[in-house]
Amino acid sequence: MIDFVPLWTVILGLGVFLYVMLDGFDLGVGILYGFAPGREARNLVMNSIAPIWDGNETWLVLGIVGLLAAFPLAFAIIIPAVYFPILVMLLALVFRGTAFEFRFRDAEHRTFWDHAFNIGSGVATFAQGIVLGAFIQGFEVEGRHFVGSSFDCFTPFSIFTGIALLFGYGLLGAGWLILKTEGELQAWARRLGFRCFIGVGLAVAVVSVWTPLVDSRIAERWFSWPNIAYLAPVPIVTALLAIWEWRAIRGKAEVAPFAAAICLFAMSYLGVAISLWPMIVPHAFTLWEAASAPSTQAFLAVGTLFLLPVILMYTGWSYWVFRGKVRADIGYH
Template sequence: MGFDLIIIWALVIGFALMMYVLMDGFDLGVGLLFIGVRNKQHRDVMINSVAPVWDGNAIWLVLGGACMMAVFPLAYSIILDALYIPLLCMLFGFMLRGVAFQYRFKAGAKDKGIWDALFCVGSVVATFFQGVAIGAVIEGFAIENGQFVGSAWDWMSWFSILVGFCILPAYGLLGSTWLLIKTENELNQKMRHYSHHLLVWLGYAMTVLILVTPFLTEALRERWLGLPNFFYMGFIPMLGLMQFTWVYYVIRFSEWQRWPFALTLGLLGLAYFTLITSLMPNIIPPDLTVYQAAAPESSLPFTLWGGAIFAPVILGCCYWSYHVFCAKVRDTEG
């Protein structure tokens, strides 16, 4: 039996996007946490904790987007057409973060607060519109004859806005648990306090999403509540509750430094898995499948070689950068 290259490519792209959400999520979360940190020295430590790795984190989004353009060009064109406003807003947030990140190092003491504020605003904008885009994809787009036929504002709905707000505590929790690994003393204790409260808000957000998502469309209702799917999909919320309890314990009742971040990655990875299982085999709801959106089969083996080469290289580079900069950040040291 031969390999199904379309499914393999869907898994590769799904893996790249998952790596982006998990790895770039914590440095976006560090930017979100600037809201609650007034001490300038603490902000220096926070931003220095992500300075060596944040460029490498974002490369996963580039890899996922490039692979989707090459392998699923129809889905790529529809997503860009339907979501160009929230995606442009997200890119604006990235640009604001990047400019503020670089200029704050060169700014004087009086001006550094301005760049800190812009870094925080850029993080909020980029994170929020990522969630909006995800919510819009879950709801689906109006498609006829392989083209998006909706309006430029179809992405804006109560559900997409809800997902945008729900992703804020998720990334904030990733950032605060990352800083548990990288900081010491007063800042470390503050991040543990923030982690506890962010986890509680994330629990509320995930509960609301689990309750409302199955009722968005007929396909989601059948996937979650139809028989026998109900018995299979029911294990996912149970696993999520167990993982949530574990994260709560290590944050609230232990002094462990690394486990809270690792378990939070697992919790959000489970949420991502839930999203994939809710949509597959559709790449764009309600009914555009990965097979319908795929490029000609003759081109898939050639492009797979590129993915097989670059994905391990990116993984190796990320591992090396995290290994080299694994120690805690003290004062203004990187």
């Protein structure tokens, strides 16, 4: 019988990473939006993501539905454990989307909607960071059920990852604005991007030390011999990417700040995957133990493998059509 778990692991991993990368940068733009120097600058910042921001959330839906369909046991444990941050995230995304639309159509209260868009972006990002931190720490499980409290997800570690993700998405957002803007607005994005980069660098260093302390098995995976030799390229490559990001933001490159930020996120994503593999419910169930029946996974794979390339092509086409610098005379209507 064909094992569909590796296929669904790739699909789910790809969906989560694309969500973090794509919706991450437009949430980052929303976080930086509150610091824009004036109304004209805010209009340009908003217009830089107007054509593509809502499509980026497609990957969130794919990730959640993929988890439910392919790994139902994991879904049944993880969702109750992080119910509150997920609820807050979804409400913040709705609030943010409402603010985006009403800002252009309710000029009388535009300042209110500006703040709503900024706050909604920040709250959604922080909530995602809480979920990430709680996931790394693991959940209290007995048998096949989550038996902890809905507030167990709020720990010093998860709160720190929430703050760290604010800086991370801010860095992605700054990279996008550097790519899409020019002149003084681009210089402003570089300044904020550098501050976010400092925050990301500190966060990566702290989490890299803190994560092995969360569970001895993670520490053994990274620091036992010969694993430490095999995995040494991960921190080395991350350090080289950090140098690239620093030089790109401080220099005149326009594509490199965004590309380097994406690569830094990819290495961080890889680091979490290495730490927890092959667990999908950390320290409780592996991918194979939490998977649905092979017949179910096979049935779902047929439709997914047909639709996924279509979604990828549509997403790529959207970015291609709206490529180039954002201008004041072309806006959202």
